Amino acid sequence: MNRRFSWFNATSLTLGFVFLYLPMIILIIFSFNSSKLVTVWAGFSTKWYGELLGNKAFLDAAWVTLKVAVLSSTLATVLGTMAAYVLVRAGRFAGRTLFSGMIYAPLVMPEVITGLAMLLLFISIGMDRGVSTIVLAHTTFTMCYVSVVVSSRLVTFDKSLEEAALDLGCTPFDAFRSVTLPIIAPAVISGWLLAFTLSLDDLVIASFAAGPSSTTLPMKIFSSVRLGVSPEINALSTLMIGIVTVGVITASLVSKRSIARQRAEEQAAARA
């Protein structure tokens, strides 16, 4: 940072970061508050974390959320990857434009509408609402995100790699499994992570699709807060922030390191 770092830049940067992180920092600080009153500081304590671990309702909700997120993101990744593959690879078939428009529509669809539509569907086919309906609903709305991520990778994918695999004796499925999939794996994994995160923090669609025995964590937090914010929720939120932060930092470190290594190796090869 040199003289280009003017007072204007400094102010924008500070404002931006304050805006983004002040609420979270307050939340984290108060999760260590020993007082039951959320807004009055009464000294440092970790007792709310202890109480959280004893709160069965929260733990159950967390377990439901995790189950839903893992199942729905996996299902969405399979379906989304298949859809992306067809859209990018199958060339021009009748209805391709319609199909590609329709797969991206849920990206801009208000969640309330998606949720309501799912609810109506489940009622009309007489499906009992529970974990399975939340999984289905989440798969529906996260699948298009996966498909966007994967298709953007497939577009830049050298098609002759697949042709080479066929030429060397692969069946089309074998070519996909042993050549295409390993190469697009980073995109598939980030698609899965995206779907997982979206499912993890979804409140609206889950509220429509959930039954009495299947409350997700966001639903639980939301309903508890309506009765007043308890320090336990601060503690829970802090834990979630921690997990997400560690995940994001690990992912970016891993990808950065692999890019750096690849670049170094390419330079070494060019010199050789």
Next chain:
Amino acid sequence: MAQPANRPVFAPWNDPAEKPLIRFQNVTKKFGEFVAIDDLTLDIFRREFFALLGPSGCGKTTLMRMLAGFEAPTSGTILLDGVDIAPIPPNKRATNMMFQSYALFPHLTVWDNIAFGLKRSDMPKDRIPARVEEMLRLVRLEKFAKRKPHQISGGQRQRVALARSLAKAPKLLLLDEPLGALDKKLRQDTQFELMDIQEKTGTTFVIVTHDQEEAMTVASRVAVMDHGKMIQVDTPDRIYESPNSVYVADFIGDVNIVEGAARPNGDKYAIAWAEGQPEIAATSADTIAPGTKVHFAIRPEKVAIASERPEGRANVIEGTVSDIAYLGNISTYKVEVAGGRMIKAQVANERRLARRDITWDDKVWLSFTDTAGIVLQQ
């Protein structure tokens, strides 16, 4: 190594008893309205190094992709060893392809890239390592077996791609612009290496290229294509010395084309090309009707240039030097002759430049024999 004097010439295309490895029979390929291959009939023989040459969009890549199985002909049949290959998918064909981009699998090592096809063939598992080692030795990459494609240089990648496509010992190897990504020096070395490998393995090679020099260097026969049609299929020397059309003459190497009207003159033809100038005397194997408009094509290196009028030459044309291109080993003189027409003459620089006696705006005499050029009717 001394060759026996009676070494048989490799020319199966002249032997009516020889069965072709590949036969295109009236093959047409359309993409929508666009005709990529237009009613094409062609035989390629075993152990040939066959080059498809033409400008981009002439259909040469489509032809190759039909052999590999990535495109199906719209009409007509392609026979490989007498069997129609249309219903056979690419993974079941006895052909392998070397891609222009090499298409090496980036997530696999050099060793695994070469073994990729073998693992999917009926070769017993315990024999695969030996075959991979053999291929690595063939392309001199034994030391790089454990590297990934991005850890080796462009020339090495090209050799891995070649080894991978040869590993399954295909009946036919297709090479799509295989040397396009290499720089000129490396390309020339690799051309000889390719010929060497082709000879060693005895595989039939079909190479697609837009580089005429490359086609001439490596191929046993060259096919010049344009707009989905074969213009001429012949050995490199015949393509160069006896092109069958202005298109081929112009596409391969440098050429002077002079238009004129031909008339028979004894066993030769005389071509009137400019008023007040002596007619060009030329021979032709074809019969040409008197008054036919023809193109007389002659290569610049077959035109001699002199500052004095030469004696005893069949054709002598007077002109003025308009431009000189010095290329080191040779110089090309652009000479303006009657009617503002330019004729190029090429001279090997056997002397040092300082002793060159012809320079700009000099009056010179161009001369050539009556068999040096060729009379083209199309």
